[in-house]
Amino acid sequence: MASSSATRIDASEGEIMTRCYDFFKETCKFPHGSYNEKQLSDYLVEFAKKNDLKVIQDDMFNVVIYKDATPGYEDHDTLMLQAHMDMVDEKNKESNHDFTKDPIEIIEMEDGWIKANGTTLGADDGIGTAYMLAILEDKTLEHPALECVFTVQEEVGLFGAMNLKAEYFKAKNAISLDGGDEKTLLSSAGGRRVEIKIPMGCQPVHTKGLRIMVRGLQGGHSGGSIDKELGNSNKIMGRVLYHLQKAVDIRLVSIEGGSKDNAIPRENDAVIAYDEKDHDQVLAIIKKQEEDIFALLEFSDAGFKLSVEEETVSQSMSKYNTKQFIRFLYLLPNGLISKSMNIPGLTLTSLNVGVISCNEVSIVIHLSLRSAYNESIDEMTYSIKELCDLFEYSMSTDSSYPGWRYKEINPLRDVICETYKDMTGNEMEKVAAHGGNECGILESILDNPNIANLGPCMKYIHTPQETLQLESFDRMYDVLVNVIKKL
Structure with missing residues (x-):
């Protein structure tokens, strides 16, 4: 030196x-x-x-x-x-x-x-x-x-x-x-931040409650690590909820995941309400999803696990609002979108579902969009806006910056x-x-x-x-x- x-x-x-x-x-x-x-x-x-x-x-x-x-x-x-x-x-x-x-x-x-x-x-x-x-x-x-x-x-x-x-x-x-x-x-890369708001529309419930927790993921920079096949806790929770919803009647009570839209989220907690008669089936589906997701992440994010705790619940989203939100989260793009064919290993365009938070009024999702090309950021923005319009969710953008x-x-x-x-x-x-x-x-x-x-x-x-x-x-x-x- x-x-x-x-x-x-x-x-x-x-x-x-x-x-x-x-x-x-x-x-x-x-x-x-x-x-x-x-x-x-x-x-x-x-x-x-x-x-x-x-x-x-x-x-x-x-x-x-x-x-x-x-x-x-x-x-x-x-x-x-x-x-x-x-x-x-x-x-x-x-x-x-x-x-x-x-x-x-x-x-x-x-x-x-x-x-x-x-x-x-x-x-x-x-x-x-x-x-x-x-x-x-x-x-x-x-x-x-x-x-x-x-x-x-x-x-x-x-x-x-x-x-x-x-x-x-x-x-x-x-x-x-x-x-x-x-x-x-x-x-x-240049970038843009997107915020999506989803109405909760809470109703009283008198059913069993369960907290589902995504843990053990590495996380990372939403630019530099987005191509490493790391688990995104928010998208993983969307997948788990989607498969639960396909099999049993669930209602979403709350969902929280990630803290920064420019960091790949490592943890997510979702609380659901469901009929006690479906308890064993709910646990079996969660276990099956844990096994299937771990098989995908074994060599990139091997610390991944799902765990559950019983939860007391008094209100939740309606059945319809729950179904719409879960479908939306399941469909929402995430991760690597395109890579350069000129510069080896360079990610050109990506999207990170960085933060999900909620209160009694609404669920808010924050996304980070990145690309070497401003027009690609625009195209992603248009695509997400069309998806939001289909579900009648509001969307706003801010913090656009040049590459x-x-x-x-x-x-x-x-x-x-x-x-x-x-x-x-x-x-x-x-x-x-x-x-x-x-x-x-x-x-x-x-x-x-x-x-x-x-x-x-x-x-x-x-x-x-x-x-x-x-x-x-x-x-x-x-x-x-x-x-x-x-x-």
Whole structure:
């Protein structure tokens, strides 16, 4: 690993750690789930003031910190560094963590990786925030003028980036630090969020109640993991309810699954009402579905299981409303829609049935649509609207954001790849990504920029199993520092 001024030796641990890891741990002290970034945003502003750096904080709590070019770099093109400060706040069912106030509890594992205690870690994109803070603090680093951009609400629709003003920036080059696995992105998908509302129409019931629970799924990023044949708890529950409904008279009492539309849901709880005479048949159908679904997921999501608990119920949807909802959920598309025939392994278009919630009035379903092509997002939207119209359900859309199209010629990307090879001896893999990021928005704000992307090795982002490799975290910081020197 190349040395940098931000590298120190932690003698008590005997490991090389970087200053940016200190900053990562510092940011974990602040709640920073989407829509709850103000405390972290204010911390960034105070950091800038403490270091005598010009700073802008806008009305959404985006932050831009400016650092003048060092001697000899005054005539070099301004460089933007960019990351989002919000994280996906997912946790295990048994966790009591409160994302509105509790710090992320970091666990350092013996194999050199870190994770959080029962929650998402927030390495997506806390690593980018930490990298920029370390660079801004470093008074010995040689660099052109820097514009360090910390955005909010990326994970819920890239809202923060869409609020940025072109007059904030002069950058001709921009490096997105929302990457991973020591790869550089060639492109990313655009996306749209869809909300569907279904009336409950509850009625009193005097029957037996049963809670059906989907558990043990891995979950994952609804872009990067959508092609891995992982189980979607909401769609699995739709299948179970469909087969129950075909055989016995059931009525839906409630259904809850997933917490973020950009994360593949791992759990779902549905409560049904049914006649006690059908009890054995209901349990047999659930058992058969568990066996059949496990056979499909054995090699991709082997932790899957179904379990049941008796439940006291007093009201439910009507028989007709139950039947219509179950049919709708069963028919609703999900998962991989199409793959590229040009770039191996690239998902072009997908849909994630991310969240189902309900109250006494309605059931609400949130979907995440992604595609490299805006027209494909439109076509999916039209298709879902037609399905909703057939069932007389209401549908709305928001948070449409553009994709970042592949450019064959990209000098900035070339510098990053050359630097990585020089420092590691390995070729940096170039990938086209199905996940969304803010590069498409940055491209629309800046004047014909070169945009590239990098980040360290992470696993299982958007899930409580999220991990970050510290050695890679250090290594990619050093790559970034050396890239900046070359610019």
